[in-house]
Amino acid sequence: MTTPGCSAPACGYKPASIAASLNLGRFHLFRFLLQPSARLLRPLVGLMGSLMFGGLLGVASAAPSPAVTPPPAAAAASAPAAVSATARRVYEGTRAQLLQIRTLLKTQDSQASVGSGFLVSEDGHVLTNYHVISQFALEPERYRLRYATTEGQEGQLELLDFDVRRDLALLRAPAGALKGRGALSFRPADRPLAKGDRIYSMGNPHDVAFAVVEGNFNGLVERSFDPLIYYSGSINSGMSGGPVVDEDGRVVGVNVSAMFFAQQMSFLVPGEFARQLFERSRTAKPLSAPAWPRLREQLLRYQDELVTRFVAQPWASAGHSRYQLPVPQEQFMRCWGRGTPADTKGLEFQRSQCRMEHAVFVSDAMQTGYLDMSHEAYDGAKLGAIRFAKQYSGSFRNERLGRDDKDRTAPFCKEEFVDRAGLPLRAVVCLRAYRKLSGLHDLSVLVTTVDASTEGALGRFDARGVSFDNALKLSAHYLEGFAWTAKKNNDKNSSSNSPSASR
Incomplete structure (x- = not known):
């Protein structure tokens, strides 16, 4: 369930809001994952200026929770059938x-x-x-x-x-x-x-x-x-x-x-x-105190198993002609896709949404312990660079990352430019800490390609209820899913080896 809250630009820099809950000193580890590439910035100044004009922090659509009715709110009653x-x-x-x-x-x-x-x-x-x-x-x-x-x-x-x-x-x-x-x-x-x-x-x-x-x-x-x-x-x-x-x-x-x-x-x-x-x-003593410590212990064990199994899976192919985009194996996630609707006015895209179908119920207001991810690949050749940049960055800007509430802190976010095997990316990594489940966080990773003026891909990955160390593992694993396709790499190599390229 995505909690209505601040958009990515408004959530980006609030270290004081969760300093008591997050060990911010450890965020230097994120910089190891998100090393900026200075050489990428010069050829992308024009594009990045257009993107920043629209605000480049948020993704294709808000990440929903699994399509699961929380246990207390079950399906409507059915007429009783005759019993045998x-x-x-x-x-x-x-x-x-x-x-x-x-x-x-x-x-x-x-x-x-x-x-x-x-x-x-x-x-x-x-x-x-x-x-x-x-x-x-x-x-x-x-x-x-x-x-x-x-x-x-x-x-x-x-x-x-x-x-x-x-x-x-x-x-x-x-x-x-x-x-x-x-x-x-x-x-x-x-x-x-x-x-x-x-x-x-x-x-x-x-x-x-x-x-x-x-x-x-x-x-x-x-x-x-x-x-x-x-x-x-x-x-x-x-x-x-x-x-x-x-x-x-x-x-x-x-x-x-x-x-x-x-x-x-x-x-x-x-x-x-x-x-x-x-x-x-069966011989345990009755629990008389609030169960948060026991919940924390069980959820930490669960998320460790979940993350270990997930990062051990290789990424599947999204089938895009330009980009390799992270699509999970469907061992415990279900994926859907769709193409361009009729009213996009020249902007063509392909969308994929993958999620776990079941969350861990903690309370009526809190479900956790699941993964959710999506990407959209855009082709704006019919729009032109300026109109495409406005719509492309607008999709990112509209993303919601949650807000400070009684269960979780406000998000703390870091953003960097990333070079993934020659593919320039802009990445935003955000964490929200659980107030009563110390050591657990909600992770959101937002990624956009910034290599072309009328083409690009946006991606979002969410993990609910993970430790800081596992948030690092998941962030690195997700970024590894982005790259050029083999065809694109071959085209680049052919271009660089052609006679015109050597003159």
């Missing part, structure tokens, strides 16, 4: 272990959020989604947790642990409060489901009543950094954290109540991650 005799049998066999999970204000019974959960031990251990209990986890002084059974029995809950990366949380009811209700077991890992197998999602949609939704297992989602199960049933708000079981009532996944692209498409956290959290933390 098997679904009725499965529900009757598991209803005693189903719970509604409610987050209430501490001093009154006003409901702040509602979700579902399920018992996994006779000792009152309950699994649900992290996002269902995130308000309590972050502000335990303001909120409390309660459960309700399918018969209406209610009681309090305590938080033992969570896995923010997989959107899971482990709770516990008071000793003996849920005794005798049984516990759901997990389907053995050595008995994987086959595509098409019927599975059954349960929970309390829209705080109306407990329900069972029948659907199919369709394997794991492609191009996902973490494993997610693609489920054909409809998961509605309020079912988050509920179990998804096989025909024998064994847990195969946990509802995350998020639907993408079309209706009747839902995704589940694999049950193995829920089982691991339960086994790891």
